[in-house]
Amino acid sequence: MTENVIEVRGLTTRFGSHVVHEALDLDLRRGEILGVVGGSGTGKSVLLRTIVGLIRPAKGSVRVLGQDVSALSGQARESLERRWGVMFQDGALFSALSVQENVEVPMRSVPNLAPDQRQSLAQLKVSMAGLPWSANDKYPAELSGGMKKRAGLARALALDPEIVFLDEPTAGLDPIGADAFDRLIVGLRDALNLSVFLVTHDLDTLHACCDRVAVLAERKVLTTGTMAEMLDVDHPWVHEYFHGPRARAPDKGKE
Amino acid sequence: MNDLSKDHELTVESADDALRLSGEFTIWTLPRLPADTNIAHRFELSGLTRLDTAAAWYLAQCQAAGAVLQGLTPEQGKLLDSVIAASPIPDDPAIRPHFWQRLLEPIGQRMVRALVFLREIAEYLGRFLAALARAIRHPSDFRLTSFVHHCQETGLRAVPIVALMSFLIGVVLAFQGAVQLRQFGAEVFVVDLIAISILRELGILLTAIIVAGRTASALTASIGSMKMREEIDAMRTLGMDPDMVLILPRVLALVVTLPILGLIANVAGLIGGAVMTWFELGISPAMFRYRLITETSVENVIAGLAKAPVFALVIGIIGCHAGMKVGKDAESLGAQTSTAVVNAIFAVIVLDALFSIFFAEVGL
Structure with missing residues (x-):
């Protein structure tokens, strides 16, 4: 089970003269949760957006599920997009639609799916994302930050994608909510056999969910490996990141 | 697909x-x-x-x-x-209210909301007056720079559109009036028609409507976006009074500039009317001026411009109130902005009607 679902090779992204990534390589294996970390402004979210095709790379290739993202168009691209789900930082829910209708949006592209089946499936996804029944009819403006993220996750999972991209899923959540979200991600990965590309700053999330961690710095992926391997990397920034004062709490919890 | x-x-x-x-x-x-x-x-x-x-x-x-x-x-x-x-477990379905209740409840709610709105407008009017009194007692608390800035934004920047609009209204009145009055051979009364309708009603009413659209939305947007980013809460914690800092300079600027804009509109409207009567009816500018001065009472100008500060106050208060009602999300900013514009224009027209009745009763 070491098939790569995402292969990024020699990726260069730039905005004007500002180079964000240079010759960046990254793999996501099937069924794993990959945590992508890096300092602010190192282009974690830009990398995510490049992989899903929202930003065009200047050089290099991005292959998702064996297909080159930038070379696809039309129906081939559409069918590839059905195989991944993206959860944006604040959920990016459509504000004019209720939570259940938001989750139904991707399902509307399924031909001949009966409306009541679609509604029941949307309710199932909302429930799988850990939201109570009463959330179905609520509008995004009525939801707390954590509930918006859960609703965004429910929408990302609407078509049972093979890959899920999560942009800072636990940012802005309290520790209890963040912990519940971590367990939700692992639980869904196990149940649905997802591959998860997780951009985060949260060391607890890295400890709790990630099979591997990729560190972005100096415009490329500096190092990848398990959490235990990260602790032994002697690059100063990586060392500071995983051994700094904020890194100790999860260590203590484990000992 | x-x-x-x-x-x-x-x-x-x-x-x-x-x-x-x-x-x-x-x-x-x-x-x-x-x-x-x-x-x-x-x-x-x-x-x-x-x-x-x-x-x-x-x-x-x-x-x-x-x-x-x-x-x-x-x-x-x-x-x-x-x-x-x-698998989701559905909550018990909410009890469906009775038919009459479903019919009457929204009406009652709207009624109460309208009354609450009126009360809040009165409250903001009071807050503005209190801030004004404070500024008179302690002139150093008054934000002069902000006041001048808003005079420029709401007054000076609105001059071209107000003048052009009023000029065109004068042209239209002269043309339509000429067509009708010519049937009676009473072309020369076109001057009275233009003068009275522009000076008394149209100049100031249309200026107020344009300013309501232009400035009420700007007030709501600027105060509302500050409210959204918690700037107003930050102000309060720093000991600054939002009434003094935000509401007073904005509303006062409007109260000062709207009569001036009204005067400009009057002049532009008369010029538009004069130009059109000259071309259409051959009434020379000198004749127009003569009829204007002899036949039109100055009371018309007073009755028109007296309304301006009241319109300005209402537009400003409605705009600031809507801005303060903005919540944390961008949708409420958009909703409040459009509500402010609609309410301000509506209030201006209602007030204009009340003024008409009032002036008729007192014989002005």
């Missing part, structure tokens, strides 16, 4: 009371099965290469209806179990 379900293959064979499914059983192929979950007693599923939550949900319903599922791999069984575990 492209039919993406073509990528997914599912074969359905039925034998006796069993249903044999093979291939990919996913949300894309789910519509090929009947929605009725009571279709078979036994499902033969060993040929499935893929099963997703939508399909697992369908199978879970069939199982609940008494069907037997055979041939699922352990992983597919786990997925089925987690779908069953996550």
Whole structure:
């Protein structure tokens, strides 16, 4: 089970003269949760957006599920997009639609799916994302930050994608909510056999969910490996990141 | 839309009371099965290469209806179990209110909301007056720079549009008036028509409507976006009074500039009327001036411009109030901005009607 679902090779992204990534390589294996970390402004979210095709790379290739993202168009691209789900930082829910209708949006592209089946499936996804029944009819403006993220996750999972991209899923959540979200991600990965590309700053999330961690710095992926391997990397920034004062709490919890 | 379900293959064979499914059983192929979950007693599923939550949900319903599922791999069984575990439990449906209640409740709510709105407008008027009194007692608290800035924004920047609009209204009045009055040979009364309607009503009313659209929305947007980013809360914690800092300079600037804009509109309207009567009826500018001065009472100008500060106050208060009502999300900013414009224009027209009645009663 070491098939790569995402292969990024020699990726260069730039905005004007500002180079964000240079010759960046990254793999996501099937069924794993990959945590992508890096300092602010190192282009974690830009990398995510490049992989899903929202930003065009200047050089290099991005292959998702064996297909080159930038070379696809039309129906081939559409069918590839059905195989991944993206959860944006604040959920990016459509504000004019209720939570259940938001989750139904991707399902509307399924031909001949009966409306009541679609509604029941949307309710199932909302429930799988850990939201109570009463959330179905609520509008995004009525939801707390954590509930918006859960609703965004429910929408990302609407078509049972093979890959899920999560942009800072636990940012802005309290520790209890963040912990519940971590367990939700692992639980869904196990149940649905997802591959998860997780951009985060949260060391607890890295400890709790990630099979591997990729560190972005100096415009490329500096190092990848398990959490235990990260602790032994002697690059100063990586060392500071995983051994700094904020890194100790999860260590203590484990000992 | 492209039919993406073509990528997914599912074969359905039925034998006796069993249903044999093979291939990919996913949300894309789910519509090929009947929605009725009571279709078979036994499902033969060993040929499935893929099963997703939508399909697992369908199978879970069939199982609940008494069907037997055979041939699922352990992983597919786990997925089925987690779908069953996550099945949503509907809340008790809310009790549906009685017909009359459903009919009357929204009306009552709207009524109460309108009364609350009026009370709040009165409150903001009071807050503005209190801030004004404070500024008179302690002139050093008054934000002069902000006041001048808003005079420029709401006054000076509005001059071109107000002048042009009023000029064109004068042209239209002269033209329409000339056509009608010519039938009676009373062309020269066009001057009275233009002068009275522009000076008394149209100049100031249309200026107020334009300013209501232009400035009420700007007030709501600027105060509302500050409210959204918690700047107003930050101000309060720093000991600054939002009434003094935000509301007073904005509303006062409007009260000072709207009469000036009204005067400009009057002049532009008369010029427009004069130009049109000259071309259309051959009434020379000198004749126009003579009729204007001898036949039109200065009371008309007073009756027109006296309304301006009141309109300005109402527009400013409504704009600031709507800005303060903005919540944390961008939708409420948009909603409040459009509400402010509608309310301000509506209030201006209602007040104008009240003024007309009032002036008729006092004989002005």
